[in-house]
Amino acid sequence: MLASLEDIATAIDQTADGIAEVSRATDDQAATVEEVTTTLERAQEHGTETEAAASEIVDVTDDQTDAISELDSRVRSLRNSH
Secondary structure, three states: OHHHHHHHHHHHHHHHHHHHHHHHHHHHHHHHHHHHHHHHHHHHHHHHHHHHHHHHHHHHHHHHHHHHHHHHHHHHHHHHHO
16 A cells, blocks of 8 residues: 555656646746747837838938929029020
């Protein structure tokens, strides 16, 4: 009977060790998921910032194009008036 109790105690210890190992693995997975989430959030922020910067560049380029067109029109007007 004592041997059976020792076997049960050993099995309980092994089960506890297995549960602790699974718990550590789960904690590691949770930490990895948090790291991946943080990385994705940062990438999204950078993407949003890049999109805003690109939009500003387009706006400035449009303004420059308009200014060049206006200057071209003035130069043509001056040429034609002489």
